[in-house]
Amino acid sequence: MRASLIQIGVDQDEPVESRRKRASTLVRDTHHQTGADLIVLPELWNVGAFAFQAFAASAEPVDGPTAEVMSAAARDAGVWLHAGSIVERAPAAGGEEAAGEEAAGEGPAGGGSAARDDGAAGGDGTTLYNTSLLFDPSGTLVRTYRKIHRFGFDKGEAVLMGAGTEVVTASLPDTTIGLATCYDLRFPELFRLLIDAGAQLLVIPAGWPERRREHWTLLARARAVENQAYVLACGTAGTHAGVEQAGHSIVVDPWGEVLAEAGAGESVLTVDLDLNQVTTTRAQFPVLRDRVLDVR
Numbered sequence: 001m002r003a004s005l006i007q008i009g010v011d012q013d014e015p016v017e018s019r020r021k022r023a024s025t026l027v028r029d030t031h032h033q034t035g036a037d038l039i040v041l042p043e044l045w046n047v048g049a050f051a052f053q054a055f056a057a058s059a060e061p062v063d064g065p066t067a068e069v070m071s072a073a074a075r076d077a078g079v080w081l082h083a084g085s086i087v088e089r090a091p092a093a094g095g096e097e098a099a100g101e102e103a104a105g106e107g108p109a110g111g112g113s114a115a116r117d118d119g120a121a122g123g124d125g126t127t128l129y130n131t132s133l134l135f136d137p138s139g140t141l142v143r144t145y146r147k148i149h150r151f152g153f154d155k156g157e158a159v160l161m162g163a164g165t166e167v168v169t170a171s172l173p174d175t176t177i178g179l180a181t182c183y184d185l186r187f188p189e190l191f192r193l194l195i196d197a198g199a200q201l202l203v204i205p206a207g208w209p210e211r212r213r214e215h216w217t218l219l220a221r222a223r224a225v226e227n228q229a230y231v232l233a234c235g236t237a238g239t240h241a242g243v244e245q246a247g248h249s250i251v252v253d254p255w256g257e258v259l260a261e262a263g264a265g266e267s268v269l270t271v272d273l274d275l276n277q278v279t280t281t282r283a284q285f286p287v288l289r290d291r292v293l294d295v296r
């Protein structure tokens with residue numbers, strides 16, 4: 001399987017609509033140039049993962065404008081497309097409206113005073129989620145994944161968005177992929193649930209800040225080694241809302257070898273994955289078989 005990760009630049013001076021068009025052109029061009037079977041975009045590339053002030057205004061349903069453009073790009077290219085994530089606006093599961101408009105900065109170190117409220121809401125009785133979209137080569141939306149671990153502690157996404165509650169995998173022709181988003185990378189227990197559900201390829205769109213770039217690459221390798229799975233981690237380039245993005249999208253094989261790593265700027269990473277390597281690694285070095293689950 002050939003996979004391409006599009007590390008798109010997310011800069012605050014580019015309007016969302018322009019980036020949406022650019023992303024769809026990048027998907028088509030990337031497929032044309034690489035013949036990839038799977039293309040991956042990063043987290044919240046349309047609005048910016050740290051552009052908290054813009055979340056509510058740019059929120060959309062899973063069949064909204066971003067999905068429409070991405071569905072067409074997947075269909076035209078005939079490619080599996082993990083279109084990164086959007087700010088999803090969904091009917092509220094209940095709860096108070098969060099005072100999220102005040103949240104700013106980069107979580108703990110940044111500004112913003114909104115208190116965490118697990119009934120995070122987008123106003124008008126709706127809830128916002130950080131939701132990933134997976135399209136098949138006919139352009140059909142086959143999976144959505146609502147980010148489970150929201151970043152920001154008591155600020156930002158953690159107060160503006162609702163939390164996903166479902167572990168999501170998807171069957172592709174020759175493999176099963178597991179979906180996770182950015183901050184989820186810090187929670188190994190989610191990845192164990194994904195591999196228990198059959199995932200062999202872990203796809204992680206992100207908007208990871210430069211100041212913690214070493215964590216990003218280290219954790220991507222750790223998740224690959226401990227789960228004996230491919231990790232495809234796609235970040236963003238550029239600076240938005242004052243947060244410089246790490247870039248450094250990375251593809252790691254089930255033995256922990258880095259197959260490809262981007263620099264900081266906008267770029268496309270393309271790698272050929274030998275899907276048999278998951279099975280052979282797990283058979284030849286069977287650590288997963290040695291898990292002990294019945295201790296406290």
Ligand SMILES: O=C(O)CCC(=O)C(=O)O
Pocket residue numbers: 049150151181182183184186207208209212215
């Ligand atoms: O965990 C981190 O350091 C970054 C997480 C993040 O930026 C996010 O989830 O949006």
